[in-house]
Amino acid sequence: MAGSSYKCARCKQKVEIDVNVRCPFCGHRILFKERGAAIKEIKAR
Amino acid sequence: MEKIPSLQFEKEPIDKNSVRFILSNSRSAFANAWRRAMISEVPSFAIEDVRVYDNTSPLFDEILAHRLGLIPLTTGGDNNYLSRAECSCNNEGCEKCTVTLTMSVEGPLLACSKNLISHDPDVQPADPDIPIIKLASDQKVVVEARAILDYGKRHTKWQPTTVCGYKNYPSISIDARCDGCGQCVEECPCGILEISKRKVRVIEDKLDKCALCRLCEKICMNSGIGDMPAIHISTEEDRFIFNVEGCGSVSTEEIMKQGLMFLKREADSLSNEIRALL
Numbered sequence: 391m392a393g394s395s396y397k398c399a400r401c402k403q404k405v406e407i408d409v410n411v412r413c414p415f416c417g418h419r420i421l422f423k424e425r426g427a428a429i430k431e432i433k434a435r
Numbered sequence: 436m437e438k439i440p441s442l443q444f445e446k447e448p449i450d451k452n453s454v455r456f457i458l459s460n461s462r463s464a465f466a467n468a469w470r471r472a473m474i475s476e477v478p479s480f481a482i483e484d485v486r487v488y489d490n491t492s493p494l495f496d497e498i499l500a501h502r503l504g505l506i507p508l509t510t511g512g513d514n515n516y517l518s519r520a521e522c523s524c525n526n527e528g529c530e531k532c533t534v535t536l537t538m539s540v541e542g543p544l545l546a547c548s549k550n551l552i553s554h555d556p557d558v559q560p561a562d563p564d565i566p567i568i569k570l571a572s573d574q575k576v577v578v579e580a581r582a583i584l585d586y587g588k589r590h591t592k593w594q595p596t597t598v599c600g601y602k603n604y605p606s607i608s609i610d611a612r613c614d615g616c617g618q619c620v621e622e623c624p625c626g627i628l629e630i631s632k633r634k635v636r637v638i639e640d641k642l643d644k645c646a647l648c649r650l651c652e653k654i655c656m657n658s659g660i661g662d663m664p665a666i667h668i669s670t671e672e673d674r675f676i677f678n679v680e681g682c683g684s685v686s687t688e689e690i691m692k693q694g695l696m697f698l699k700r701e702a703d704s705l706s707n708e709i710r711a712l713l
Contacts, residue, residue, distance in 0.1 A: 430487040430496055434504025434580070435590065 542570030561683030603670035605645035619651035
């Protein structure tokens with residue numbers, strides 16, 4: 391999971407997932423995966 | 436001697452992007468070749484490559500890119516752009532073959548084609564109010580789109596036409612057995628028939644509206660007139676009614692002209708090939 395960061399849906403803190411899918415700050419279990427910084431190139435088809 | 440083909444345009448065009456005309460003294464082979472050339476052999480601009488810098492909207496990048504690709508972009512007939520295949524940049528994309536459009540929008544907003552900023556004022560979205568994406572607050576889209584010149588045969592987004600079709604010119608004859616029962620007048624979905632002096636006739640100037648559906652023939656047969664209906668629908672084999680509608684990227688005259696130019700180029704190259712063989 392290295393490099394992928396998540397955001398807690400309740401406290402909006404940045405979270406790294408190790409074993410449990412749970413926010414270490416508030417205990418909330420809904421996390422959003424953040425969009426990476428890479429530029430995406432796609433065909434318009 | 437063969438008659439010279441001629442064009443006759445309708446007096447009042449429906450709008451600037453559509454035209455209806457009659458092609459006379461021609462053949463169905465030519466009419467169909469011209470129709471196909473207008474659809475798929477007239478170059479126009481469309482977005483092909485999209486670079487997504489940021490997209491926190493509910494739409495996936497791919498859907499957003501597809502929506503951008505379908506926006507018609509104005510393509511003047513006298514532009515000096517080359518298609519990617521003809522360009523010397525080796526598919527890299529340079530200023531001779533590529534137009535860059537950027538869109539940077541933040542919600543709450545309905546992002547429309549007018550939010551696409553083109554670096555060439557001649558290549559713009561054909562309509563400013565085509566919706567692209569609806570953004571809520573805190574949602575953001577930053578994209579850079581690259582438009583290239585290509586042909587409708589590659590993908591629909593490069594077609595300059597929306598509607599482009601023809602039909603043979605209708606010919607309606609009513610024989611002496613017509614008793615003026617009026618059933619065909621009621622049945623005709625195009626409303627081109629009327630009763631005059633206890634006989635059915637075609638309303639003046641409405642003959643070209645006939646859809647060739649033959650419902651009038653069918654109802655005439657069912658009225659118990661005999662083995663043959665009193666009204667006959669046929670077509671003129673050398674006369675065609677064309678309906679050409681552009682999407683705004685290329686003007687209708689330019690579509691017609693470039694379609695013909697393509698046919699001429701093809702015919703010339705064929706005759707050269709044949710000459711080389713002899």
